[in-house]
Amino acid sequence: MLQAIGIRSVDDLFSPIPAEYRLTRDLAVPRQMAESEIVDWFKQRAKENGEGYTSFLGAGAYSHYRPVVIDALVQRGEFLTSYTPYQAEFAQGTLQAIFEFQTMISELTGMDLANASMYDGSTGAAEAVLMAVRITGRHSAVIARSVHPEYREVLSTYATHQAIPLKTVPFTGAGQIDLKELEKALGDDTACVLIQSPNFFGTIEDVEAIAEIAHKRGALAIVSIAEAVSLGLVEPPRTADIVAMEAQSFGVPLGFGGPYCGVLATKEKFVRQMPGRLAGQTVDKNGKRGFVLTLATREQHIRREKATSNICTNQALVALMVNIFMTVYGKIGLRELAKQNLAKAAYAADQFGKRAKVLFAGAPRFNEFVVQTSEDPYAINSRLLGHEIVGGLPLKKFYPELGHAALWCCTELTTRSMIDTTVSIVAESEGSVRSMKEVEQEVAR
Amino acid sequence: MKHMTRKAMRHISQNEGLIFEKSSPGKAAWKLPPLDVPDVDTTKLLGKQERHDLGDMPEVSEIEIIRHFTRLSTWNYAIDLGMFPLGSCTMKYNPRVNEFVSRVEGLANGHPYQAEKISQGALRILKTLSDCLLEITGMDAITLQPAAGAHGELTGLLLVRAYQESQGNARKKILIPDSAHGTNPATAATAGYAVENLKSNDRGMVDVAALAAQMNEDVAALMVTNPNTLGVFEQEIHKIADLLHAKGGLLYMDGANMNALVGKARPGDFGVDVMHLNLHKTFSTPHGGGGPGSGPVAVKKILEPFLPKPVVITKPDGTLGFEYNRPQSVGRVRAFYGNFGMFIRALAYIFANGPDGLRQTTEDAVLNANYIRKGLEGVYDLPYSTPSMHEVVFSDKLQSQKGVKTVDIAKRLIDYGFHPYTMAFPLIVHGAMMIEPTESEPKEELDLFIEAMKSIAEEVEEDPQFVLDAPHNARVSRLDETAAARKPVLRWKPENAG
Numbered sequence: 001m002l003q004a005i006g007i008r009s010v011d012d013l014f015s016p017i018p019a020e021y022r023l024t025r026d027l028a029v030p031r032q033m034a035e036s037e038i039v040d041w042f043k044q045r046a047k048e049n050g051e052g053y054t055s056f057l058g059a060g061a062y063s064h065y066r067p068v069v070i071d072a073l074v075q076r077g078e079f080l081t082s083y084t085p086y087q088a089e090f091a092q093g094t095l096q097a098i099f100e101f102q103t104m105i106s107e108l109t110g111m112d113l114a115n116a117s118m119y120d121g122s123t124g125a126a127e128a129v130l131m132a133v134r135i136t137g138r139h140s141a142v143i144a145r146s147v148h149p150e151y152r153e154v155l156s157t158y159a160t161h162q163a164i165p166l167k168t169v170p171f172t173g174a175g176q177i178d179l180k181e182l183e184k185a186l187g188d189d190t191a192c193v194l195i196q197s198p199n200f201f202g203t204i205e206d207v208e209a210i211a212e213i214a215h216k217r218g219a220l221a222i223v224s225i226a227e228a229v230s231l232g233l234v235e236p237p238r239t240a241d242i243v244a245m246e247a248q249s250f251g252v253p254l255g256f257g258g259p260y261c262g263v264l265a266t267k268e269k270f271v272r273q274m275p276g277r278l279a280g281q282t283v284d285k286n287g288k289r290g291f292v293l294t295l296a297t298r299e300q301h302i303r304r305e306k307a308t309s310n311i312c313t314n315q316a317l318v319a320l321m322v323n324i325f326m327t328v329y330g331k332i333g334l335r336e337l338a339k340q341n342l343a344k345a346a347y348a349a350d351q352f353g354k355r356a357k358v359l360f361a362g363a364p365r366f367n368e369f370v371v372q373t374s375e376d377p378y379a380i381n382s383r384l385l386g387h388e389i390v391g392g393l394p395l396k397k398f399y400p401e402l403g404h405a406a407l408w409c410c411t412e413l414t415t416r417s418m419i420d421t422t423v424s425i426v427a428e429s430e431g432s433v434r435s436m437k438e439v440e441q442e443v444a445r
Numbered sequence: 446m447k448h449m450t451r452k453a454m455r456h457i458s459q460n461e462g463l464i465f466e467k468s469s470p471g472k473a474a475w476k477l478p479p480l481d482v483p484d485v486d487t488t489k490l491l492g493k494q495e496r497h498d499l500g501d502m503p504e505v506s507e508i509e510i511i512r513h514f515t516r517l518s519t520w521n522y523a524i525d526l527g528m529f530p531l532g533s534c535t536m537k538y539n540p541r542v543n544e545f546v547s548r549v550e551g552l553a554n555g556h557p558y559q560a561e562k563i564s565q566g567a568l569r570i571l572k573t574l575s576d577c578l579l580e581i582t583g584m585d586a587i588t589l590q591p592a593a594g595a596h597g598e599l600t601g602l603l604l605v606r607a608y609q610e611s612q613g614n615a616r617k618k619i620l621i622p623d624s625a626h627g628t629n630p631a632t633a634a635t636a637g638y639a640v641e642n643l644k645s646n647d648r649g650m651v652d653v654a655a656l657a658a659q660m661n662e663d664v665a666a667l668m669v670t671n672p673n674t675l676g677v678f679e680q681e682i683h684k685i686a687d688l689l690h691a692k693g694g695l696l697y698m699d700g701a702n703m704n705a706l707v708g709k710a711r712p713g714d715f716g717v718d719v720m721h722l723n724l725h726k727t728f729s730t731p732h733g734g735g736g737p738g739s740g741p742v743a744v745k746k747i748l749e750p751f752l753p754k755p756v757v758i759t760k761p762d763g764t765l766g767f768e769y770n771r772p773q774s775v776g777r778v779r780a781f782y783g784n785f786g787m788f789i790r791a792l793a794y795i796f797a798n799g800p801d802g803l804r805q806t807t808e809d810a811v812l813n814a815n816y817i818r819k820g821l822e823g824v825y826d827l828p829y830s831t832p833s834m835h836e837v838v839f840s841d842k843l844q845s846q847k848g849v850k851t852v853d854i855a856k857r858l859i860d861y862g863f864h865p866y867t868m869a870f871p872l873i874v875h876g877a878m879m880i881e882p883t884e885s886e887p888k889e890e891l892d893l894f895i896e897a898m899k900s901i902a903e904e905v906e907e908d909p910q911f912v913l914d915a916p917h918n919a920r921v922s923r924l925d926e927t928a929a930a931r932k933p934v935l936r937w938k939p940e941n942a943g
Contacts, residue, residue: 001812001888005819010808013815014709016678016832021715027708029577032799035542041796042570042789046551049566050559057556060780067475069510071548074733077525078518081539083864084735085521088926089919090859093517094734100464103936107500113935116735119592122780150780157753157776161603161637204494233487235496253548256567257557257781258592259737271933277735282929284921294929300595300631301870305640310631313593313725317733320514327464327510331502333475340480342490347482364491385560393558416481 054418055390058368058409060121060148060226061257062249065413070251070324074317088292094316095291098279101323109243110236111265115276117319121246122151124262125194125224126158127275127309128244132192132220133164134273140165141192142185144177146199148226149398175203175360179213186217196224197237201407202368203360204234211239230366232338242266251325252318261318272298275309337412341367344410348419355427359405368409375429377406389422452527452893453862455918461516465937468503474510501939520920522864528890532836532867532879533626533674535704535726540797543729543790552789557781561766567785568765571757574792578722583713584743588752590783594701597721597740598632600753603775604719604744605666605695606636607751616665622651624675624871629668629699638665645873649675649829653684660692670699674871675829676814676836686716695719703727704883705811705835708804719744728791739787753778809884810835813891817880820895824902828874841876844902847909851876854901856923857915861897
């Protein structure tokens with residue numbers, strides 16, 4: 001090859017790099033390893049990572065069973081090692097899969113259409129707010145305090161640099177957004193209200209009432225959904241204008257936080273302001289059905305600085321996991337799956353309620369609930385770790401006003417014996433039970 | 446087919462409808478274990494919030510699902526089937542060991558909020574990868590949080606803004622060369638900056654004189670890709686950095702083309718202040734049909750206080766942890782810690798290569814690009830004769846005299862069993878054909894590609910209409926994109942079922 005090119009050594013090819021910037025030593029990275037060593041190294045790390053522990057963590061990352069067909073199919077090289085389907089004739093598989101994904105997400109969220117996916121639920125929610133700003137021409141946003149705290153942090157990062165002021169609305173003793181405060185927070189320059197349902201506490205919000213309040217003031221209603229499995233049993237936010245969903249629950253490994261699968265879904269009239277890729281149906285020269293990426297005039301590679309967003313990639317392979325999961329469970333299975341989640345969490349909340357306080361009992365919830373204890377949840381969790389159990393998420397960092405509270409999650413994978421064992425270990429420190437009224441007073445303070 | 450191709454021939458391709466068209470009531474591919482807690486009255490628990498209908502969600506059996514997605518997969522082209530010469534996309538082999546280790550149970554099932562005490566494995570992966578990437582780039586500090594390249598660009602510009610605000614002047618403009626990827630200007634706009642274009646010189650590089658004239662105290666940064674999108678190394682990169690630094694500006698490097706530099710040169714050594722990497726390009730994590738990506742951002746010391754939180758730290762007792770107390774941080778750009786699964790794969794790639802392998806990878810990538818350049822020079826127009834690094838840009842100038850454009854040649858390549866190159870980009874080359882073979886291709890595959898491109902050039906001379914009508918052997922012929930955009934059909938509906 002050197003001869004064909006007409007050079008003496010490979011080094012000649014690097015002569016365009018000025019000599020003073022050429023690296024003349026080895027990189028100080030670990031030495032080359034054999035495959036068996038690589039596998040060993042990562043297996044060691046897995047052992048230091050709570051392998052095999054029982055977990056009650058949710059809070060935006062959910063542990064659901066992943067049917068084995070998912071990995072069998074997504075590891076096919078034709079999916080795994082293909083590129084963004086810009087060359088449609090050579091990527092019909094990916095494109096048709098995206099089209100089916102968009103259809104199922106629209107169906108589940110109660111929206112007209114959905115995009116091919118976003119990075120994750122947090123950035124998707126932020127992009128939804130920017131989208132509402134473009135649609136309404138207004139420049140501020142209202143956000144519920146019961147939205148995932150890290151989603152709010154991401155939105156704050158995005159909004160600050162677009163000069164979009166954010167107002168936060170508190171929650172009630174039932175753990176839902178305070179509607180009176182919401183009305184007060186809305187102004188003539190409010191582009192949208194962003195809520196989450198089920199919200200960060202697992203409580204289901206009254207989307208219809210919230211959307212009505214928003215619409216009365218000319219603002220859009222955006223609903224973030226972090227626990228996608230809820231859609232099997234909880235009425236979707238049909239009156240919302242944009243749904244920003246994290247679809248991780250649908251067959252995506254927890255993977256220490258990523259990669260996940262955000263999705264935006266919306267009403268037909270807003271599609272041209274939606275960021276992200278979209279697959280559309282068309283025909284070829286012979287009239288045969290086919291699929292292409294479409295409405296690209298919204299996107300950065302065409303519009304550059306005038307694009308709806310700078311987003312370039314989607315989460316195609318993760319979206320394919322989600323797609324296969326939705327196909328496996330389908331119309332009946334998704335409901336039954338959601339029902340098991342609801343039942344496990346209801347049982348667990350009952351059991352916890354006998355030994356500690358379960359907050360926000362006044363509103364319906366899905367598979368998460370907040371437990372308040374007399375002992376610091378960090379201490380409780382430390383005790384549970386000794387039994388290889390990962391307890392609920394202590395909320396002090398995000399909601400100091402809730403005191404010794406933790407967010408617990410049960411899914412179809414949580415067994416009754418796990419719940420019973422855990423409750424009894426938690427109960428070791430929980431002598432007295434305060435009344436619900438005391439708790440509400442505490443929240444109000 | 447006019448000319449025979451050695452790479453590909455037609456074979457039977459299965460037809461497959463949409464999954465909804467196969468659905469019928471009663472079919473199922475799921476089974477839940479018996480409920481071990483008391484059953485619940487959903488109406489009592491959920492009231493008016495209960496959902497009663499899942500609409501048109503499918504009902505199909507497991508074998509139908511396996512066949513459905515397997516059939517769809519056979520309609521895709523992929524690296525596993527052959528060379529994928531998309532310029533600036535770095536479609537290299539995605540090692541299977543990466544997939545294996547990313548699925549090891551304790552890593553795949555790790556929860557982002559589990560206690561640090563039982564997250565030491567994940568933290569060690571974050572730390573080790575960070576250290577390796579810092580060594581490779583010659584930078585001082587890094588965040589792994591951004592989910593993709595464009596997300597990394599946004600993070601990088603937010604860091605620039607935060608730093609300059611701390612210096613008392615937030616500045617308004619970002620300079621971007623006319624050869625830049627579309628995400629650069631889109632990102633600058635998303636970060637709230639005005640975009641000012643910078644013309645390239647006749648060698649395809651940043652025009653240093655033009656930069657000197659445009660540089661002032663309003664300019665926050667220059668976003669440069671190096672090697673640039675022509676595959677050309679910006680030889681005056683240090684002069685560029687000096688010009689910016691003299692007026693308080695910063696140099697941002699888009700690391701999309703880092704595959705030309707790893708082990709051979711380090712951006713931190715030639716004046717770059719902030720850059721992003723694409724783990725899905727340079728570090729072999731799979732593109733997966735369009736994502737997930739991962740776009741870590743590496744910076745010089747001056748930008749470290751502003752990195753997104755949390756950052757990984759080593760505690761006094763030697764264990765690792767997350768540090769949240771970062772008062773000058775730009776905040777979070779994503780929930781949790783980034784696309785962790787991609788970190789595992791990228792680190793496995795670095796382990797499999799080591800220092801020697803990483804250097805040789807870069808050398809092979811550049812060697813392969815130059816071999817293609819030599820093989821096609823004269824057959825296709827080479828608009829810039831400047832030496833190529835890891836990719837080469839031709840144009841359709843010769844073929845367009847017969848009415849055949851870059852898009853037509855690209856579609857004809859499909860018939861030859863190759864994915865097309867990147868077409869019509871960079872914008873500074875009219876009718877661009879941007880080819881990046883990567884190090885993964887053996888000489889035999891490169892020869893097949895050169896042969897295919899030469900054969901198409903002959904076809905253009907003999908029968909241009911045949912090329913204009915391509916592809917001839919794909920499942921579908923050219924698709925009507927105009928109709929798709931004019932009346933968008935973005936989802937299936939029962940009423941338009943055939």
